[in-house]
Amino acid sequence: MKKQENLRNSVAVRWSALGIVSFTMMAAYFVNDIMAPLKSMLEANLGWTSIDFGFFTGAYSFLNVFLLMLIWGGLMLDKFGIRLTGKLATILMVVGVSLQYYGMTAHFSEGAMIIGHKAGVFIAAAGYSIFGVGAEVAGITVTKIIAKWFRGKELGTAMGIQVALARIGSQAAYSVAIPVAKHFSVSTPVVIGGGLLMVGMLAFFIYSVMDKRLDRQDDYEEEKEESQFSFKDVKEILVNPGFWLIALLCVLFYSCVFPFQKFASELMTNKYGISDDLAGTFVGLPALGALILTPVFGNVLDRKGKGASIMMLGAAMLIFVHFLYSLPWVTHWFVAIFLMLVLGIAFSLVPSAMWPSVAKIFPTRQLGTAYALIFFIQNIGLWGVPNLIGWILDKYCVIGHTGENNLYDYTVPMVVFTGFATLSLIVAYLLKVADKRYGYGLEKPNIVKV
Numbered sequence: 001m002k003k004q005e006n007l008r009n010s011v012a013v014r015w016s017a018l019g020i021v022s023f024t025m026m027a028a029y030f031v032n033d034i035m036a037p038l039k040s041m042l043e044a045n046l047g048w049t050s051i052d053f054g055f056f057t058g059a060y061s062f063l064n065v066f067l068l069m070l071i072w073g074g075l076m077l078d079k080f081g082i083r084l085t086g087k088l089a090t091i092l093m094v095v096g097v098s099l100q101y102y103g104m105t106a107h108f109s110e111g112a113m114i115i116g117h118k119a120g121v122f123i124a125a126a127g128y129s130i131f132g133v134g135a136e137v138a139g140i141t142v143t144k145i146i147a148k149w150f151r152g153k154e155l156g157t158a159m160g161i162q163v164a165l166a167r168i169g170s171q172a173a174y175s176v177a178i179p180v181a182k183h184f185s186v187s188t189p190v191v192i193g194g195g196l197l198m199v200g201m202l203a204f205f206i207y208s209v210m211d212k213r214l215d216r217q218d219d220y221e222e223e224k225e226e227s228q229f230s231f232k233d234v235k236e237i238l239v240n241p242g243f244w245l246i247a248l249l250c251v252l253f254y255s256c257v258f259p260f261q262k263f264a265s266e267l268m269t270n271k272y273g274i275s276d277d278l279a280g281t282f283v284g285l286p287a288l289g290a291l292i293l294t295p296v297f298g299n300v301l302d303r304k305g306k307g308a309s310i311m312m313l314g315a316a317m318l319i320f321v322h323f324l325y326s327l328p329w330v331t332h333w334f335v336a337i338f339l340m341l342v343l344g345i346a347f348s349l350v351p352s353a354m355w356p357s358v359a360k361i362f363p364t365r366q367l368g369t370a371y372a373l374i375f376f377i378q379n380i381g382l383w384g385v386p387n388l389i390g391w392i393l394d395k396y397c398v399i400g401h402t403g404e405n406n407l408y409d410y411t412v413p414m415v416v417f418t419g420f421a422t423l424s425l426i427v428a429y430l431l432k433v434a435d436k437r438y439g440y441g442l443e444k445p446n447i448v449k450v
């Protein structure tokens with residue numbers, strides 16, 4: 001009897017698997033970013049201050065950081081596997097976004113507060129926090145899925161394409177949020193996100209069938225690399241200097257990108273005089289750039305390597321962008337758009353090099369835990385930085401009012417972002433030094449020639 005070819009060796013099957021799980025993540029990114037362009041509308045329509053907005057935005061990471069949900073998610077991923085963890089994560093996302101919608105639309109009595117926050121803001125934030133657990137655990141699960149199907153093959157390209165499709169979700173969110181909210185209501189974009197997430201959940205359930213078949217084949221062919229989780233693995237990860245450098249670079253780099261984007265629509269309108277209808281689209285430009293460039297850079301890295309150098313280049317570009325945004329006298333809209341495009345390049349360079357690097361440093365059995373720990377440290381920034389920026393804006397940056405909205409001077413927040421970007425360059429340099437010393441192979445191509 002002819003032996004059936006391993007599923008991962010079939011180009012069509014492995015790329016289909018990638019397409020399906022990438023769709024789930026695209027829906028997650030849409031929901032993640034859908035509230036950002038609405039900051040001014042939330043202030044005008046629902047009375048959310050910058051502190052409320054910062055609190056809501058940071059809530060994405062709250063449970064991941066303070067209840068260690070990402071760590072439990074990572075352990076669960078390595079112990080109970082991709083299918084159960086991924087299904088639970090997608091269900092959590094749907095539950096979270098539903099609660100977020102309730103918080104934005106339910107009528108609470110005037111002045112109702114929960115733990116020092118307006119009731120509506122608190123409930124929306126609680127929903128976003130549950131969504132955040134699902135989105136991050138889904139993120140590590142999908143990363144492990146890609147490593148499972150593409151290790152030694154087109155790993156960089158595949159991770160690049162997944163990130164690129166996620167960016168479509170972000171870009172769509174930034175572009176449609178304001179027009180949809182103006183046409184219907186400020187909560188309608190969230191309803192659209194909820195619908196997309198349900199389809200994404202279904203997609204993951206379909207992927208699970210493929211995953212089961214692959215596992216059966218691997219068992220049969222004794223190719224299975226996964227093993228049960230052990231604390232020895234966690235210890236091994238934590239004593240690896242490469243882990244700490246990647247985690248630090250990750251938290252610093254992403255703290256300069258995601259939290260920045262959440263506030264950037266207002267930066268566009270307040271500093272550069274761009275209309276609020278267009279501001280979201282401009283803020284979505286890095287996502288659009290990354291959509292095209294991340295797979296391109298992923299492919300170059302697959303064939304040529306130079307991952308550590310590319311991470312340094314991306315971090316340097318980030319300093320350039322935030323520093324120019326911080327200059328109070330540079331206010332031309334053209335500069336604002338140009339910098340968004342440069343940010344798009346940096347936003348493609350670093351992720352396309354960073355995520356496959358983790359798979360070079362750690363074996364498959366440790367990947368779930370390693371990615372979870374890195375995401376955990378990254379989430380500390382994704383929680384703290386929006387809270388910090390929201391607080392700085394409310395306390396020190398109000399320079400006037402336009403109708404229902406405050407007018408903000410973004411100089412100090414942009415200096416803070418420049419500081420984080422500078423630290424990220426230093427860490428990227430140290431990673432390159434560590435790579436030489438410990439031989440992680442970060443400068444080597446991802447594709448292993450046999």
Ligand SMILES: C[C@H](N)C(=O)N[C@@H](CCCCN)C(=O)O
Binds near residue numbers: 139143162166254351
């Ligand atoms: C926010 C999330 N924790 C994250 O870091 N996302 C990365 C993509 C990670 C995918 C790795 N295969 C991003 O750049 O969006």
